[in-house]
Amino acid sequence: MIDYNNVIFKTAVAYGLNIFSAVAILIVGNIAAKISKKVVTAILIKTGQEKTVVSFIGNIVHVVIMTFAIIATLAKFGIQTASFIAVIGSAGIAIGLALQGSLANFASGFLLLVFRPFKAGDIVEAAGVTGxxxxxxxxxxxxxxxENVKIIIPNGKLYSDIIKVHPKP
Incomplete structure (x- = not known):
C-alpha cells in the first residue's frame, strides 16, 4: 500500500527547496546587480564620464546580471534555458539590424562622449559644416x-568624418 502522506511530504519538501532556492537566486542576483551598478557608476564618475554615459552603462550592468539571475532561476525549476538564450540572442540581432542606423549614431555618440574630441563651446568643423x-x-x-543657425548632425556622420577643432578666439 502507498503511504500518500509520505509521498506528499517528500514532494512538498522537494518543491519547497526548489522554490526557496529560486527565490534565493533572485534575491542574490538583485543584490549583486545593485552592488555592481553602484561600483561601475562610482568608477565611471571617478574617471570623469558624462552623467548619461554613467547612467546608461550602470543600467546595462544591472539588466545583464538580472537576466542571468532569471535564467538561473528558470534552470532551477528544470526549464531548459538554452532556448531562452537563443531567443534573447536572436532578438538582439533582429533589433540590431532594424536599428542599424540609429545604433551607429548611438555608438558614435557614446564614443564622442567617452573620448571627447571636442566639448560644448568648442568651434568645430566636421561633416561639411562649421559651428x-x-x-x-x-x-x-x-x-x-x-550665422546663428542651429545645425543638427547625426553622430554617425560626424564621428566617421574628419573633425577639426578650432582654437577659441
Whole structure:
C-alpha cells in the first residue's frame, strides 16, 4: 500500500527547496546587480564620464546580471534555458539590424562622449559644416553656425568624418 502522506511530504519538501532556492537566486542576483551598478557608476564618475554615459552603462550592468539571475532561476525549476538564450540572442540581432542606423549614431555618440574630441563651446568643423558645439547627445550633435543657425548632425556622420577643432578666439 502507498503511504500518500509520505509521498506528499517528500514532494512538498522537494518543491519547497526548489522554490526557496529560486527565490534565493533572485534575491542574490538583485543584490549583486545593485552592488555592481553602484561600483561601475562610482568608477565611471571617478574617471570623469558624462552623467548619461554613467547612467546608461550602470543600467546595462544591472539588466545583464538580472537576466542571468532569471535564467538561473528558470534552470532551477528544470526549464531548459538554452532556448531562452537563443531567443534573447536572436532578438538582439533582429533589433540590431532594424536599428542599424540609429545604433551607429548611438555608438558614435557614446564614443564622442567617452573620448571627447571636442566639448560644448568648442568651434568645430566636421561633416561639411562649421559651428560652435551647443550640445552632444547620444544620437546627434547640435552646432550653432556663425550665422546663428542651429545645425543638427547625426553622430554617425560626424564621428566617421574628419573633425577639426578650432582654437577659441
Amino acid at each position: 560652435c558645439v551647443e550640445e552632444i547627445l547620444f544620437l546627434t550633435t547640435v552646432l550653432i553656425s556663425a
